Amino acid sequence: MSDIPEHLLRRSAEAKAKALGIPVEQVLAEMTGEAPVTAMDAGDQPKVETVEAVPQTPAETSMPVAQDAPQTDAAVEVAAEEQAEATAAGPADGAGGEIDYEAAAAKAGMPASLLQRSVEAKAKASGASAAQVLAEMLGEEAPSAPPATAPAPESAPAASTPEPEPTADAVSADVIDMPPAAAAPAPATSAPAASAQPPATGGATAVAARPIAQPEAVPEGVRTQRLLTVVKANAIQQVKAEPTDKVSTWPHLMIMEFAVLLGVTALLIVLSVILQAPLLESANFTATPNPSKAPWYFLGLQELLSYFDPQIAGVTVPTIIGLVGFMAIPYVDKNPSNKPSDRKFAIFMYTFFMMGSATLTILGVLFRGPGFNFTYPWVDGIFFDDLKDWVNFE
Amino acid sequence: MANGIVDKVKEQATSIWGKVHGSQVAESILRPGSPFKKGYSDTPRNRSYVIMNNVLYHLHPVKVKRHGVRLSYTLCLGGISFFLFILLTITGIFLMFYYAPTAEAAYVDVEALSTSVAFGSLVRNMHRWGAHLMVLSVFLHMSRVFYHGAYKPPREFNWVVGVILLLLTLLLSFTGYLLPWDQLALWAVTVGTNMAGFVPVFGDQVKFALLGSVEVTGDTILRWYVLHVLAFPFIIVIFMAVHFWRVRKDGGISGPL
Numbered sequence: 001m002s003d004i005p006e007h008l009l010r011r012s013a014e015a016k017a018k019a020l021g022i023p024v025e026q027v028l029a030e031m032t033g034e035a036p037v038t039a040m041d042a043g044d045q046p047k048v049e050t051v052e053a054v055p056q057t058p059a060e061t062s063m064p065v066a067q068d069a070p071q072t073d074a075a076v077e078v079a080a081e082e083q084a085e086a087t088a089a090g091p092a093d094g095a096g097g098e099i100d101y102e103a104a105a106a107k108a109g110m111p112a113s114l115l116q117r118s119v120e121a122k123a124k125a126s127g128a129s130a131a132q133v134l135a136e137m138l139g140e141e142a143p144s145a146p147p148a149t150a151p152a153p154e155s156a157p158a159a160s161t162p163e164p165e166p167t168a169d170a171v172s173a174d175v176i177d178m179p180p181a182a183a184a185p186a187p188a189t190s191a192p193a194a195s196a197q198p199p200a201t202g203g204a205t206a207v208a209a210r211p212i213a214q215p216e217a218v219p220e221g222v223r224t225q226r227l228l229t230v231v232k233a234n235a236i237q238q239v240k241a242e243p244t245d246k247v248s249t250w251p252h253l254m255i256m257e258f259a260v261l262l263g264v265t266a267l268l269i270v271l272s273v274i275l276q277a278p279l280l281e282s283a284n285f286t287a288t289p290n291p292s293k294a295p296w297y298f299l300g301l302q303e304l305l306s307y308f309d310p311q312i313a314g315v316t317v318p319t320i321i322g323l324v325g326f327m328a329i330p331y332v333d334k335n336p337s338n339k340p341s342d343r344k345f346a347i348f349m350y351t352f353f354m355m356g357s358a359t360l361t362i363l364g365v366l367f368r369g370p371g372f373n374f375t376y377p378w379v380d381g382i383f384f385d386d387l388k389d390w391v392n393f394e
Numbered sequence: 395m396a397n398g399i400v401d402k403v404k405e406q407a408t409s410i411w412g413k414v415h416g417s418q419v420a421e422s423i424l425r426p427g428s429p430f431k432k433g434y435s436d437t438p439r440n441r442s443y444v445i446m447n448n449v450l451y452h453l454h455p456v457k458v459k460r461h462g463v464r465l466s467y468t469l470c471l472g473g474i475s476f477f478l479f480i481l482l483t484i485t486g487i488f489l490m491f492y493y494a495p496t497a498e499a500a501y502v503d504v505e506a507l508s509t510s511v512a513f514g515s516l517v518r519n520m521h522r523w524g525a526h527l528m529v530l531s532v533f534l535h536m537s538r539v540f541y542h543g544a545y546k547p548p549r550e551f552n553w554v555v556g557v558i559l560l561l562l563t564l565l566l567s568f569t570g571y572l573l574p575w576d577q578l579a580l581w582a583v584t585v586g587t588n589m590a591g592f593v594p595v596f597g598d599q600v601k602f603a604l605l606g607s608v609e610v611t612g613d614t615i616l617r618w619y620v621l622h623v624l625a626f627p628f629i630i631v632i633f634m635a636v637h638f639w640r641v642r643k644d645g646g647i648s649g650p651l
Contacts, residue, residue: 265481343543
């Protein structure tokens with residue numbers, strides 16, 4: 001709660017107070033937890049609260065997950081036995097009669113409907129009875145391995161399926177009949193179909209060596225899935241973004257833009273009515289005007305050219321500093337802050353550069369006369385054709 | 395008597411307008427949530443639809459940060475630059491109708507524009523001053539972005555695109571400078587391209603490619619005309635599209651400070 005900015009909290013409280021018809025102070029007190037919440041608006045709490053109120057799915061009591069797949073020999077044995085049991089049980093008794101999901105849910109600490117769905121799905125997939133699955137889930141029996149009869153989905157990590165080689169003596173014969181997806185280190189990318197009928201190349205040798213049986217337990221048309229993991233509600237609903245203060249683009253921004261648009265158009269029309277664009281006599285290659293000046297945005301450069309060697313001023317400065325240097329700014333300035341007080345050096349450099357350019361440009365525009373020599377505009381006038389028709393110091 | 399007629403006319407007008415406004419044609423033109431649609435009401439949902447159901451959705455998100463809306467934050471300089479570009483396109487198309495890019499015709503055409511074309515002088519003035527204003531506003535926009543530190547991650551690349559846009563703006567302005575083909579144009583461009591000739595190693599080649607000759611000639615007009623009305627606008631529009639798109643993808647307007 002405390003990480004919501006003051007003004008946002010205030011605005012939210014005012015809106016809420018207006019909607020409920022109660023004083024703002026009361027709402028504020030409620031929101032900051034100093035007073036009990038007004039009865040009717042439990043669902044109207046700020047987001048952060050809602051997140052915390054979400055019932056937590058207990059991962060501890062949930063079904064065994066892929067990463068829990070047994071790695072030790074003993075565990076593999078258990079898994080294999082469970083497997084055999086499940087295979088033998090068959091899907092016939094999947095419904096499992098009446099099961100008290102309410103009581104089980106209370107015990108597991110999760111909603112009854114969710115528990116029921118997950119138990120039924122697992123029972124259907126593994127072929128065990130629902131009661132048995134439920135009992136396992138509630139920890140009354142040793143947790144079973146993931147139902148390996150399922151043709152593993154393509155993404156299922158092959159590494160997590162138990163490697164049966166070391167336990168081959170300990171398990172009964174029908175375990176060997178497990179589908180190859182579980183019985184052999186299938187190539188990681190193999191699709192279920194591919195593991196059932198292994199290609200005759202490379203890593204498939206191990207599979208080909210033992211008898212292959214089609215999974216019998218899974219009835220035709222049943223889509224079997226393994227539960228890989230249960231994600232806690234918190235993990236996916238955590239609100240990471242800071243609450244930001246936003247307004248609708250329409251009308252707030254659009255109105256502003258439209259006003260600016262009209263203002264610019266009006267300014268340009270007025271400017272164009274008052275000031276005539278220069279048009280001198282026709283181009284004449286034989287009559288070089290004195291001085292010859294570039295457009296104003298290049299006049300700073302022209303000014304530089306009068307001080308330095310053209311190789312430096314004409315090329316090196318504009319291309320290195322003007323282009324490459326400017327493009328490189330974000331990669332050179334590693335300071336992450338955008339507060340002016342934290343970036344005094346950067347601001348000084350930029351301002352210095354801009355002031356320098358402006359000074360050179362103004363010198364070039366106003367203070368350069370015939371022969372590009374220094375003149376004072378208030379003495380000799382302006383030698384810049386874009387300006388001279390409408391700026392007059394005399 | 396007179397009042398009665400006025401009322402009747404008003405009534406008729408309202409009824410006709412209602413039919414036009416609610417007609418299938420109007421309904422088909424205006425998408426749901428348009429503020430011009432019949433029965434529009436100012437609700438939060440419709441405020442979102444105004445942007446979402448509009449081509450403007452390519453430019454603006456539905457909501458923007460509150461501080462970004464304040465005129466004092468951006469001074470709308472990027473928007474002004476873009477809008478000036480649009481104005482320059484419109485006035486430029488108008489000017490193209492009356493201009494032939496040859497050494498013989500160019501100056502005569504520009505002169506005739508001021509004397510014998512309706513609004514010709516005004517449109518030419520708007521085009522010229524608008525171009526200067528655009529160079530200025532692009533510079534100021536860059537400065538505003540710098541002082542807000544708005545080029546910092548994740549916006550580094552958009553700053554680079556911005557510098558390219560500044561360069562293209564200068565090139566557009568400079569190529570347009572030659573087209574009136576008066577003494578000012580000729581010699582300003584001569585000075586400018588002489589600077590390009592100082593490029594080390596292949597300076598002369600750069601200058602030759604720019605001018606289509608060793609110095610400014612009639613051929614240069616055609617070359618710069620094509621660059622000015624077609625090539626550079628085409629390139630700058632592409633970069634502007636990337637620039638605007640990146641503004642949104644990089645998290646909208648920067649700040650607050």
